[in-house]
Amino acid sequence: MTLKAVLLGPDGQLGHDVRRLHAAAGSSFELQPLPRAKLDVAVPGAVENALGDRSFDVLVNCAAYTRVDDAEDDAAAAFAVNSQAVRAMAAVCASRKARLIHISTDYVFGGDTARDRPLPEDAPLAPVNVYGESKALGEKLACRESDDVVVVRTASLFGTAGLGGRGGNFVETVIRNGASTGEIRAVDDRTMSPTAAADVARVLLRLVTEGCAPGCHHVVNSGSATWFEFAAAIVRGAGIEAAVTPCSGDDFPARAERPRYTVLDNAKISSMFGAMSPWQEALERYLRARS
Numbered sequence: 001m002t003l004k005a006v007l008l009g010p011d012g013q014l015g016h017d018v019r020r021l022h023a024a025a026g027s028s029f030e031l032q033p034l035p036r037a038k039l040d041v042a043v044p045g046a047v048e049n050a051l052g053d054r055s056f057d058v059l060v061n062c063a064a065y066t067r068v069d070d071a072e073d074d075a076a077a078a079f080a081v082n083s084q085a086v087r088a089m090a091a092v093c094a095s096r097k098a099r100l101i102h103i104s105t106d107y108v109f110g111g112d113t114a115r116d117r118p119l120p121e122d123a124p125l126a127p128v129n130v131y132g133e134s135k136a137l138g139e140k141l142a143c144r145e146s147d148d149v150v151v152v153r154t155a156s157l158f159g160t161a162g163l164g165g166r167g168g169n170f171v172e173t174v175i176r177n178g179a180s181t182g183e184i185r186a187v188d189d190r191t192m193s194p195t196a197a198a199d200v201a202r203v204l205l206r207l208v209t210e211g212c213a214p215g216c217h218h219v220v221n222s223g224s225a226t227w228f229e230f231a232a233a234i235v236r237g238a239g240i241e242a243a244v245t246p247c248s249g250d251d252f253p254a255r256a257e258r259p260r261y262t263v264l265d266n267a268k269i270s271s272m273f274g275a276m277s278p279w280q281e282a283l284e285r286y287l288r289a290r291s
């Protein structure tokens with residue numbers, strides 16, 4: 001029988017690439033996209049109603065409240081989508097013996113301010129803002145409701161949906177601003193794992209078809225960068241005439257505190273599916289595809 005997967009958040013940056021690659025690969029499983037218009041996961045009872053009668057084997061949750069600064073002022077909305085709805089998804093999955101593949105974030109970390117080595121899956125959660133807290137609680141609630149949950153933590157995504165004007169992504173912002181002003185200032189005291197959404201999507205498709213033990217996986221491109229280093233690589237790669245200047249995160253005051261170091265150790269997923277590409281290669285591929 002053909003395996004059936006439901007995809008939540010199909011029009012977001014990651015969900016878009018999951019759909020695109022699933023279609024391109026002619027995958028062996030059926031993917032049912034369920035956009036917000038058909039299921040607003042923030043509405044209490046909506047997850048149970050929409051998924052209760054549906055037949056599926058795997059639920060891939062790419063839906064999330066991702067507006068990090070807005071979450072500070074609207075914690076209830078962030079927790080509704082990133083925590084309570086995820087608990088409901090896991091409960092529905094458990095009741096029908098389906099697997100939940102839930103996407104989470106490097107922002108569940110950051111509170112360990114002395115950290116300077118990549119974080120493994122079992123590092124203690126220590127979010128520094130409401131968005132990170134809501135995602136951390138979502139992970140915990142899901143794993144409490146069901147014993148068949150795969151948490152995929154990723155970070156600093158750039159995906160093709162960002163090209164389509166959906167708020168863009170860091171790569172598109174640097175290209176747009178660099179080309180129009182000839183100048184980019186980027187933070188040099190925050191270090192993360194730049195990651196192509198397409199590479200995460202590829203892993204998600206393999207997790208659906210090939211399976212794995214329940215648990216958490218860090219799915220990010222290899223290597224690390226500060227936002228300054230990432231911006232400089234984007235400007236070079238895109239061939240833009242723009243000066244890139246380093247600055248401190250304190251120069252960009254924002255409502256949400258940002259973590260200083262959230263590089264994720266991807267050794268576990270690399271040992272399963274082969275090494276994740278270095279982020280520089282993933283960026284090159286993204287820039288080639290957009291030109």
Ligand SMILES: NC(=O)c1ccc[n+]([C@@H]2O[C@H](COP(=O)([O-])OP(=O)(O)OC[C@H]3O[C@@H](n4cnc5c(N)ncnc54)[C@H](OP(=O)(O)O)[C@@H]3O)[C@@H](O)[C@H]2O)c1
Nearest residue numbers: 009011012013014036040041042063064105154155156157
């Ligand atoms: N972007 C990053 O840099 C980054 C970094 C680390 C982790 N992540 C994680 O990766 C996952 C995917 O992120 P992304 O970048 O693809 O985010 P995104 O582009 O903001 O997409 C989020 C998706 O969630 C949907 N959504 C939001 N609220 C919803 C609701 N109430 N009901 C149903 N759907 C709802 C959105 O629907 P609409 O299409 O209708 O808006 C959109 O499709 C998330 O779990 C995020 O936490 C992202």
